[in-house]
Amino acid sequence: xxxxxxxxxxxxxxxxxxxxxxxxxxxxxxxxxxxxxxxxxxxxxxxxxxxxxxxxxxxxxxxxxxxxxx
Numbered sequence: 001x002x003x004x005x006x007x008x009x010x011x012x013x014x015x016x017x018x019x020x021x022x023x024x025x026x027x028x029x030x031x032x033x034x035x036x037x038x039x040x041x042x043x044x045x046x047x048x049x050x051x052x053x054x055x056x057x058x059x060x061x062x063x064x065x066x067x068x069x070x
Contacts, residue, residue, distance in 0.1 A: 017043045021055040034060040 020040035027035050038055040 016045070018053070024052075029059065032062055034062055036060060 018040050019042075021038040022041065023036055024039040025037040027037075029035050035057055036059075037057045040053040040055050042051050042053055043049070044051070
């Protein structure tokens with residue numbers, strides 16, 4: 001009985017597969033910077049559902065072409 005409970009517990013731990021992070025959106029913040037939104041793709045083996053999880057966002061400072069020394 002303990003072995004069966006252990007096997008079920010292990011299957012519950014490995015029942016999901018996650019890939020990523022992937023870029024889900026890019027936008028401007030209005031001040032010359034880019035906001036990059038990221039997310040993960042997740043597949044649940046037990047119920048056969050493909051979903052997504054939010055991974056957060058990052059801000060990238062964009063340097064204007066006039067400011068770059070040549």
